[in-house]
Amino acid sequence: MRKFLFKSNNLFYIVVIVLFCSPPLKAKDKEDSKDIRVEIKEYISHHLKDSYDFSFFSYTKKSGDHVYIGIPLPVIIWDNGIKFFSSSKLKHGEDVAKVGSNYYKLEHGKIYKTDSEGTIFYDDKHHVTNYAPIDFSITKGVVSMLLIAFLMFSLFRNLAKSYRETGGLPKGIGRFLEPIIIYLRDDIAKPNIGEKKYASYMSFLLTVFFFIWFLNLLGLTPLGVNVTGNIAVTFGLALLTFLITNFTGTRDYWLHIFDPLGSSMKWFSKILLYIVLIPIELLGLIIKPFSLLIRLYANMQAGHIVIMSIIGLMFIFKSWIGSPLSFGLAFAIAIIELLVAFLQAYIFTMLSALYFGFASEEHEKSH
Amino acid sequence: MEKLISEFSLGLFFWQSAIFIGLLFLLRKFAWKPILNAVNEREASIINALDSAEKARTQLENIQSENQRLLKEARKEKEILLKEALKTKNQIISDAKKEAQNETEKILSQAQDTIQSEKRAALKELKNQVGSIAIDIAEKVINKELENKDKQMNLVNNLLKETDFK
Known part of the structure; x- marks a missing residue:
C-alpha cells in the first residue's frame, strides 16, 4: 500500500512538472490587442473564482466555439x-x-x-x-481541498507508521516533514502558548499550517486552483481559530476583556473608561481572526493576479524582447510566491498560536 | 467589501469546514498523536542517553581519579615501607655490629682471663718444679759435700773458730 502511494506521489509530481512546462494560457490569434486585454482580464477574474468543473485549459475554435478541456464535477x-x-x-x-x-x-x-x-x-x-x-x-475548490486532505492524510499517516517500523526514525519524505512539525512545536506553539498547555492546540496548528501551505502550493501549479485566495475558505479557517480561542479562554482571558484595568482603580472611576474600553476589547475579539482571514485571502489573491497579469503580458507584447522579459519576471514572481505560500501559512499558524496563547494565559495574580 | 460578500460561497464554506474538521480529527488520531509521541519519546531517550553517557563519564572519571589516588597511596606506602626497611636494615646491621663487638670483647676478655689463669697456673707449676729441682740438686750437692767428713769437720771447726761467742 505504501509502495503504491509512493509511486502515485511520484506520478503526481511528474504530472505537476509536465503541466508547469505546458503553456498556461492559450491566446486567441487576433490582431486587436484590446480584445486580448479584455480576454486576459476576464480570464484572470474567472480563474480567481471557484468553478463548477475542474478545467485544465480552454480555447476557441476558428468557428468561434469555445472548447473546454477538463473534468465536470x-x-x-x-x-x-x-x-x-x-x-x-x-x-x-x-x-x-x-x-x-x-x-x-x-x-x-x-x-x-x-x-x-x-x-x-x-x-x-x-x-x-x-x-x-x-x-x-462539489466545486473545483472542494475537489482541491479533498485532494490535499487525502495527500496530507497519506503523508502524515505514513510518517506516523514509519516511527513504529524503524523504532523512532522518520523515513522518506517524512525526513523533510518532521523538522517542520518540530519547528511548529518548538518555535510557534511552545513560545506563544506555553510549555504547559501547548499540546492540546498542536493538532489544530499542524493541520492548519500544512493545509494552508499545501493549498497555497497547489495554487501555484498550472491547475489553476485558487482555494486559499477564496474568502469562504479563509473565513472558515479563521472562524475555527476564533471559536477555539474563545472556547478555551480562561477566566483571566475574559477578565482581561471585561475588566482590563483590574484592581488598579476604584470601580466608579473605571465605569467611564469602560464605556469605551469594553467595546474596543470586544471588537478586538472579532478583528483578530478577521485580520487573519483578510490577510490570507488578500495575499493569495494578489499573488495570483500578479502572476497571471505578467503571464498575460507575454501575449500583449508579442515581441521577441517583451515576451521573454515578462516570462522572466513571471518566473521571478513565481519563486517569490513560493516563499509567500510558506510565509502565509506560517503567519496564519503563528497568529493563531498567539491568540490561543492569550486565551489560555493564566496569571499568578491578575495584574 | 460588497464584492467580497457577493463572492462568499456558503457551499464552499460548508465543504471547507467539513473537510477541514474531518481532516483535523483524522490526522489528530492517526497522525499527529503518534508522530508527536514518537518525537517526544525519541527526544526523551536522547536526553536519557546523554544523561547516562554523562553519568558514565563522571563515573569513569571518578574511577580514574580513584585509581590515581590508590596508585599515589601505594607509591607512598611503598616509599614508607622502603624507608622503614632501610631503617630496619641499618638498625639490624648496627645492632649486629654492636653485638658482634660485644661478643668479641667478651670472648677476648674471657680468652685473656683464661690466658692469665693458665699463665698463673703454669708459673705456679714452674715454681713448684723449680723448687723441687732445686731441692733435688741441693740434696745431691749436700749429699756429695757431706761424704768427706774431715773436710766438713774442718770447715765446721773453721767456722766455729771464726765465730767468737760473746
Whole structure:
C-alpha cells in the first residue's frame, strides 16, 4: 500500500512538472490587442473564482466555439429538495441546464434559477435578481481541498507508521516533514502558548499550517486552483481559530476583556473608561481572526493576479524582447510566491498560536 | 467589501469546514498523536542517553581519579615501607655490629682471663718444679759435700773458730 502511494506521489509530481512546462494560457490569434486585454482580464477574474468543473485549459475554435478541456464535477443545489446533476450540463454558462422541471443558468460564476430561455434579470445596479438556490456543489475548490486532505492524510499517516517500523526514525519524505512539525512545536506553539498547555492546540496548528501551505502550493501549479485566495475558505479557517480561542479562554482571558484595568482603580472611576474600553476589547475579539482571514485571502489573491497579469503580458507584447522579459519576471514572481505560500501559512499558524496563547494565559495574580 | 460578500460561497464554506474538521480529527488520531509521541519519546531517550553517557563519564572519571589516588597511596606506602626497611636494615646491621663487638670483647676478655689463669697456673707449676729441682740438686750437692767428713769437720771447726761467742 505504501509502495503504491509512493509511486502515485511520484506520478503526481511528474504530472505537476509536465503541466508547469505546458503553456498556461492559450491566446486567441487576433490582431486587436484590446480584445486580448479584455480576454486576459476576464480570464484572470474567472480563474480567481471557484468553478463548477475542474478545467485544465480552454480555447476557441476558428468557428468561434469555445472548447473546454477538463473534468465536470457534481452540482448539488437545494431548491425545494436536493437537485443533483453534472456541471457539464451548465456548459460554462453558455446554455441553460434543465433539471427535472427547473432550469438553471450559470451567470458570473453563480447558479441562478431561470425560465426555459435562460433569461437573467438585472436590477439598476446590474445585480442579478433571479432566485439563487442554496449551493452545496462539489466545486473545483472542494475537489482541491479533498485532494490535499487525502495527500496530507497519506503523508502524515505514513510518517506516523514509519516511527513504529524503524523504532523512532522518520523515513522518506517524512525526513523533510518532521523538522517542520518540530519547528511548529518548538518555535510557534511552545513560545506563544506555553510549555504547559501547548499540546492540546498542536493538532489544530499542524493541520492548519500544512493545509494552508499545501493549498497555497497547489495554487501555484498550472491547475489553476485558487482555494486559499477564496474568502469562504479563509473565513472558515479563521472562524475555527476564533471559536477555539474563545472556547478555551480562561477566566483571566475574559477578565482581561471585561475588566482590563483590574484592581488598579476604584470601580466608579473605571465605569467611564469602560464605556469605551469594553467595546474596543470586544471588537478586538472579532478583528483578530478577521485580520487573519483578510490577510490570507488578500495575499493569495494578489499573488495570483500578479502572476497571471505578467503571464498575460507575454501575449500583449508579442515581441521577441517583451515576451521573454515578462516570462522572466513571471518566473521571478513565481519563486517569490513560493516563499509567500510558506510565509502565509506560517503567519496564519503563528497568529493563531498567539491568540490561543492569550486565551489560555493564566496569571499568578491578575495584574 | 460588497464584492467580497457577493463572492462568499456558503457551499464552499460548508465543504471547507467539513473537510477541514474531518481532516483535523483524522490526522489528530492517526497522525499527529503518534508522530508527536514518537518525537517526544525519541527526544526523551536522547536526553536519557546523554544523561547516562554523562553519568558514565563522571563515573569513569571518578574511577580514574580513584585509581590515581590508590596508585599515589601505594607509591607512598611503598616509599614508607622502603624507608622503614632501610631503617630496619641499618638498625639490624648496627645492632649486629654492636653485638658482634660485644661478643668479641667478651670472648677476648674471657680468652685473656683464661690466658692469665693458665699463665698463673703454669708459673705456679714452674715454681713448684723449680723448687723441687732445686731441692733435688741441693740434696745431691749436700749429699756429695757431706761424704768427706774431715773436710766438713774442718770447715765446721773453721767456722766455729771464726765465730767468737760473746
